[in-house]
Amino acid sequence: MNIRSNPEKTVPAVTTGPLPSSRKIFASPDAAPDLRVPLREIILSEGAGEPNLPVYDTSGPYTDPSVTIDVNAGLPRNRKQWVLERGGVEEYEGRQIKPEDNGSVSTDKAARAFSAYHKPLRGLDGHKITQLEFARAGIITKEMIYVAARENLGRKQQLERAEAALADGESFGAAVPAFITPEFVRSEIARGRAIIPSNINHSELEPMIIGRNFLTKINANIGNSAVTSSVEEEVEKMVWAIRWGADTVMDLSTGRNIHTTREWILRNAPVPIGTVPIYQALEKCNGDPVKLTWELYKDTLIEQCEQGVDYFTIHAGVRLQYIHLTANRVTGIVSRGGSIMAKWCLAHHKESFLYTHFDEICDLMRKYDVSFSLGDGLRPGSIADANDRAQFAELETLGELTKIAWDKGCQVMIEGPGHVPMHKIKINMDKQLKECGEAPFYTLGPLTTDIAPGYDHITSGIGAAMIGWFGCAMLCYVTPKEHLGLPDRNDVKTGVITYKIAAHAADLAKGHPAAQLRDDALSRARFEFRWTDQFNLGLDPDTAKSFHDETLPKEAHKVAHFCSMCGPKFCSMKITQDVRDYAATLNDPNRVGMSMAGTAEDGMARMSAKFKEMGESLYLDAEKVKESNRVL
């Protein structure tokens, strides 16, 4: 090891503990009962009259009070055994860490090195290594069994018909089955329609799947900057992002300590970690794109493959012949990777080395099962440039590269924009599906207007929900600081929650068979004035509770069910009951829209009497409470 380290630097402190009224539970899939697939169970209040709700849980052991978190040691490396037991890999002495891997940082500015060095694994020639290769061979891996259980959200079987009938979405050709089996996972991966980003060296991973026939996923970007953040902050940002629901995290660090930062993140990350290797390669040649070489880039890929990065953004579609297509754009080239490669191509007047060496890149990534995230270096940076020839020319090349990577046995997803007005989103999605053979699409937003700096989580959340509905498999978040500065911890949370909303809205609209269960549970809690259940079933119980407490009189908000303001807590239910009783008096309760004159006079008279008995104050008080808690 030749890594500069400063042992006096602190070990990162991270946020731990369960979310409000939640506990970690584990599913044990029939196909592999030794697996412990985590879910979060939201515990409802006593008397809720319905079961607790299990929800998808990205947060890892950090929310499990029975686990002692030691960031210095990293998470347990359980998955290494899965990889070893299926064979075809070797442990070897990894690449030597070099000073330039950390931007040649001086010892006083060096971060503390991670406590341990794990020898890397790599695939042996002639053996299956990637999830794609196993899937094609008809082999169901533990990763596949794990994600199948995860996707079912605690269901052990298909929903009853009445519940499944909720799933009346428009899927635009996606085909989310009523229940996810390991075999379905395998078939989707074999088809290239889904990926499990899972470097064989990321032993801390809790596997997850990205594909349009599964739950829509979200990514959170983090990463240090020379000026404003540290290793400590970045590890906490990762833990914080997954606490609120980030399915994967990209480490976009630049500058010094880049290798060490990534090591800390990976060893503590239960979610897939993605990177853009060209960023680190650029640091290794002092930030001069012209000096980039294939050898330098390849060396960086090996470094990151050995660390356990699960997917690489590679801008191999920025071809020399496309660069002039950006000439008349309003915002030119806005992708950092894209402009680095454009500069290299122009300066050398050569085709991109990422394109010319694509076969070698595939061979290398296959050995570690690092997934491709084919980058959109020519993505539009403004509404004006959306869906233009430059963007689509690159997308066509990404389709060509997808097929090459598949032939090599690599898993692939495709990155997308960016800035796209609503009416061009579906066109973009459909073209991606067509050009890239249904490989998963992974988009940044898109932002549906350029006019709201400071609110781009919202401009892009609109586009993200729509493209998720149309078939996008993973949505890369945008925070309120987009275009303005570096996101802090609060911005990360706002970005993640906004994108959880977008992803869930997409799942509902696609007709995911279990998505609406949470909406319904929350709506019932809302209608029955079970305030704490309403908070806890939401994406951000803390904020919901604090907003509620902010407005209500102090005496009142200490009473769990608002009895002090609304009288009997069940009064709103009484209104419904009243309507239900009334409906039952009709001759034919199923008929609709018909005049009732002369058909149910007796029933109405009875109801009128009953209503008067019931006491009208119940009604009124319920109304007052509702009103006081509704936007005026």
Add this chain to the structure above:
Amino acid sequence: MNIRSNPEKTVPAVTTGPLPSSRKIFASPDAAPDLRVPLREIILSEGAGEPNLPVYDTSGPYTDPSVTIDVNAGLPRNRKQWVLERGGVEEYEGRQIKPEDNGSVSTDKAARAFSAYHKPLRGLDGHKITQLEFARAGIITKEMIYVAARENLGRKQQLERAEAALADGESFGAAVPAFITPEFVRSEIARGRAIIPSNINHSELEPMIIGRNFLTKINANIGNSAVTSSVEEEVEKMVWAIRWGADTVMDLSTGRNIHTTREWILRNAPVPIGTVPIYQALEKCNGDPVKLTWELYKDTLIEQCEQGVDYFTIHAGVRLQYIHLTANRVTGIVSRGGSIMAKWCLAHHKESFLYTHFDEICDLMRKYDVSFSLGDGLRPGSIADANDRAQFAELETLGELTKIAWDKGCQVMIEGPGHVPMHKIKINMDKQLKECGEAPFYTLGPLTTDIAPGYDHITSGIGAAMIGWFGCAMLCYVTPKEHLGLPDRNDVKTGVITYKIAAHAADLAKGHPAAQLRDDALSRARFEFRWTDQFNLGLDPDTAKSFHDETLPKEAHKVAHFCSMCGPKFCSMKITQDVRDYAATLNDPNRVGMSMAGTAEDGMARMSAKFKEMGESLYLDAEKVKESNRVL
């Protein structure tokens, strides 16, 4: 006057002054040069190389430094002259104000009365009064001329072809013309496809138009609550909401001082004010819906017609025969007006008096040109209940009532939900257009999922953008406090900005011929590192600037164009110039996607040399700045 007043209470203080780098300008339409139609001109920095940008301005005189604001006196009543000069109205002694109009408030709890009493106008029989009646008669009113100029956003003529070509949206049958003429406004109103809510007694009004062939509008709800706010706060909330872009404001006050609050708001409101008269009627019978009578309700309508309310939400579609349709809903009836009427119908086992007296309501509202906003009392309160039979049965009745109101000469818009998953939004919109003869639709959100209390401005902003695109004419905002408590001033701003985003995204997607001008101006500013222009062109310059300042080193953010961080400010433009020069060297600059091998070798070689001369550091520094200002 028999109105309790407390003269010791303060006069409301409101926010005044222009937005950053903005000035009020006025268009003078050719058809009526005496009209002064306000616009806000965003002043760009020196050297921007492009003209200042005029934008739609809802903020009234409050942002005009040349006007002295006196809330106690109210805004100038210019529009009274327009109404008088076209005749057909009489001034008369209005209805006597009664103690119950203010909830029988005691003198010590009474708000200060507004300073002046203006005798109301009403229409005379046999004369045209409403904008609809004038439009049908082929008469173009000043209001129509005014809104035509307003909708053109400062354009005096159709855009040049190159700019108009930007408008490549999908309009779903809407037909926004390239340029809005007064005659077009008249024809749309005559057709019932647009309304100008403009009570003849709201003389302070700056008229605006609501219809799907015009800019998408937004509404902000305000209103006092007995516990948490005052007249002062509500007047400021109105001024604050229009400062950020609310096109209309609904006063949903309940409890005491309801008449006085409304008077203060109206006399200071340059935007249309809407109300839900049943709320005040309910206060007049001590909150007991069963005691409501047609006479009491009618008296309340007269009271508010005389004050100058521009549109009334009337839940006349909640018919007795539909109530049982809500029996099996997850969230029953969630509209306050809807549940009041449902209760009344069940208690009396009678058809709703709003339905049985609808003709009389029309006759009354016509006399003052109060527009209908036909309320959706059976709107869904959860994803589970969206687009159900109860909702659609009511919508069909609203269609029937629309035709009655039109026959009576009244302007009409239709309220819509609520909670609707994405895949059901267009179905809802299309049904509204069909059932209601294209009368403008006015929806609350819709919220696209129920699972994010605390973030319902976002869950609903997604739905609002989509339904705006599909044809909804006005979007009623939802604030972060929805379902949890009363919105404060910050919540009002967040709600308004979120909905301005939704409305603008809708305009872009529909292909509004001028909408993209602002996106493009902002994108150019962004790409050229004109930071202050970027902030000022945005919807919320203050927040954009503060986010920017938060992250950047203090020395740097005092330099206007970031020169201290990025070297020459034009360096990012240099990248684009480089690409442009390169493109110019190609034999055929228009060809796309072809290999360039052997076709432009000389050009490439020249460019390579030129690039080396240019100095690579320019490039790099620009990249660093971009990176430092991008989400990591």
